[in-house]
Amino acid sequence: VEDEPLIAVDLEVAITEAGAVVVGPAHTLVQAMHLGENELLDGAIVDMRLRGESAVPLLVRLVGRSIPCIVHSGHSALTSSDEWPHAVPVVSKPASVEAVLNALRLEMTRLAARQE
Numbered sequence: 001v002e003d004e005p006l007i008a009v010d011l012e013v014a015i016t017e018a019g020a021v022v023v024g025p026a027h028t029l030v031q032a033m034h035l036g037e038n039e040l041l042d043g044a045i046v047d048m049r050l051r052g053e054s055a056v057p058l059l060v061r062l063v064g065r066s067i068p069c070i071v072h073s074g075h076s077a078l079t080s081s082d083e084w085p086h087a088v089p090v091v092s093k094p095a096s097v098e099a100v101l102n103a104l105r106l107e108m109t110r111l112a113a114r115q116e
Contacts, residue, residue: 001025001032001046001058002072007093011045011072014097029053036061043104048073059088066115068108072100 002008002025012022023039026032029050035041036058044062046055048071055071062069074093091103 001027001035001044001050001055003027003047003050007047007072010097011100014101018101027051029055029058032058033061036065036067041065041067043067043108044069045072045100045104046070048075063088066111068104068111070100070103070107 002011005027008025008027012025015022020042023041024031024035026035027050032046032050032055036044041062044067046058046062046069048055059069059071069088071088071090072093072095073090089103089107091100
């Protein structure tokens with residue numbers, strides 16, 4: 001979920017090259033909430049601000065569905081405990097695509113281990 005087209009394309013290419021299927025993209029909170037409610041998702045990369053709207057409702061929905069997710073944000077004031085009720089990892093922009101994907105992989109592994 002990314003509202004900056006160049007970042008969204010870079011992430012989409014990297015995710016596809018890693019062998020996963022991209023659902024979306026979603027550039028607005030409304031689009032993202034629709035995907036978060038209606039699609040089978042293995043993980044999510046979420047920008048904290050989507051065209052000026054906070055993505056907190058989306059994060060709460062994803063965490064409630066036990067979907068591994070990370071925040072990829074340029075908002076330096078974010079911490080994973082202050083902005084929302086669940087510990088969601090934050091990867092600050094700018095970050096390499098590899099760093100973002102590695103953070104999501106770690107979160108997916110962490111949640112899978114917790115569910116065993």
